[in-house]
Amino acid sequence: MRKIFAGLLALGLAFAPAAALAQAVGPTNQIMCNQSATFTGTGAAATVITGVTGQGINVCGWHITNTAATGTFAITTGGGAGCGTNTVPITGTLSVTSTAPSADHIEYATFSAGGGTNVCVNATVTTVTGVLWFSRF
Numbered sequence: 001m002r003k004i005f006a007g008l009l010a011l012g013l014a015f016a017p018a019a020a021l022a023q024a025v026g027p028t029n030q031i032m033c034n035q036s037a038t039f040t041g042t043g044a045a046a047t048v049i050t051g052v053t054g055q056g057i058n059v060c061g062w063h064i065t066n067t068a069a070t071g072t073f074a075i076t077t078g079g080g081a082g083c084g085t086n087t088v089p090i091t092g093t094l095s096v097t098s099t100a101p102s103a104d105h106i107e108y109a110t111f112s113a114g115g116g117t118n119v120c121v122n123a124t125v126t127t128v129t130g131v132l133w134f135s136r137f
Helices: 002-014
Strands: 035-040 045-049 057-066 072-079 085-089 102-105 111-113 118-123 128-136
Touching (some): 035 118, 045 128, 057 072, 057 118, 072 128
Antiparallel strands (some): 035 128, 057 102, 057 111, 072 085
């Protein structure tokens, strides 16, 4: 009887759906952020984190506020001053007011910029200030 039960159990496991067996492909390490960069808006795109050849930039989040009633910001990556070449948007244009700061900060990276690529913030008014949390390697 035990042999029959063991045989049926083995047969049932052989036909179990693959989704039921969790597997990880590749490394499962999270990238932690241990650096920060502060900025003040310029009314145009400005480089906040300067890229280093061979080192990617991993961003965990930001906290951005504004002392005026209205203003917007957008975070991008790219080359050159103000990420003017090969620009890639990281966020859309987000509103920030004096009563509603914009914050998105977690302990591990949510987006990365390739080696030598800058991270920029385009703040539409000079009253927008903030900090970006990142790591570089």
